[in-house]
Amino acid sequence: MNSPIKILIAEDDLNIRQGLVDALEMAGYEVREAPDGSETLRLYAQWRPDLLLLDVMMPKLSGFDVCRQIRNGNPTLPIIMLTAKGEEIDKVLGLELGADDYVTKPFSLRELLARIHAILRRSRPPETPEAPPDGRFAFGDLQIEPDRLAGRRPDGSSIDFSKREIELLRCFAAHPDTVLDRQTLLSAAWEVNYGGFSRTLDQHIAQLRKKLPEQLIETVYGIGYRYVSRHS
Template sequence: MASLILVVEDDPAMLAGLCDNLDIEGYRFHAAGDGKTARALFESEIPDLVILDRMLPDVDGAALCREFRRKSESLPIIMLTARGEEMDRVLGFEMGADDYVVKPFSILELLARVRVHLKHRALGRPGDVTTQRVGAAEVDFGTHRVLREGVPLDISAKELDLLRYLVERRGQVVSRDRLLSDVWGYRSDVSTRTVDTFVARLRKKIEADPSHPAVLLTIHGLGYKIVSDI
């Protein structure tokens, strides 16, 4: 069955355009022009991906993003916004967004990001990777589960993508630009604060003391690495 995408956008013309393009690409979709409708559609059938406008008439998009994230840890969420400031991006990521697209945007670029996120989610389904220890956590990339002292932790799809990428390159230093390109599919001119925000979120899950990381290290001037003896 084709992937289901929930599109939440209060501009009727943009909403129609997004849905038309998703239809052409062969996706199923649900369309919502406000938060109330989006919540009802989400409850009726949990989508495979959400495209979510940051500014809605009845609810803050970031708050709605946080609600969706609580209900589905692995759900990819792409946030749309007319705001380009870095701190607004950081807020979206902190609320659980996996990606951030600033209006006006290229529909081809957005569709490419949709494909990448859906592919990554499919690769994370049960049976493909065994559980392994990463710092203070037990991570099963196949079932999208992270346990710490036996307690399940919330982790977004993009956080898991980043952790998987670094674990697969354990002992190697990976630059922020490379992470943006390979994990997010961003161009080199996109702010690197994105990576820093996600690294901070991961450290809270895998480090015994996130303020003094011993597993996910910053190599100043170069990037990040997961230590090899994990």
């Protein structure tokens, strides 16, 4: 199983910080939190997160100072700045210091999760495991056999799948425990961009779930779906 993606939250407001922790953990991320700039740098050095959510106004060291110090040693870490409403100068300065994106408070958790996923997708493209020569791959307890458009249960019996269902399963299996947005899944099975096919995708996922022996595909509301490999 792939290790969970690690996100460090730097935010001095306890209520905002706890809300972010809860939302990100529910989305499947591993999370650490820091209430000030000094603790942020300490946790960053110790834990080496995959992404940093960084508030601008913090005690001890500001988000700008933290961003500058981290960027001096790590030019590629995805950083999203959390800025006060209407403070355009904060956004501009944060981007000039090397932040990848910014979100203005108060913000929508759905929007924030979508931005996190988009940045991680660009910065850390998931590795696709090498498939057997005949294309077979595992999905939960099933052995998927694309050439037969079928999956074989542990007892030897078969489940029939459509070609698009096979492509969806292949995409999920290549990215276990990872939230996949609709565009990623549509591109895998339909080779189209996000648009009017969203409802079609949801219908295919619903049919796919009916065929699977366990609930292996979770809905992540506002983003897409996740294959939960821990059930296998």
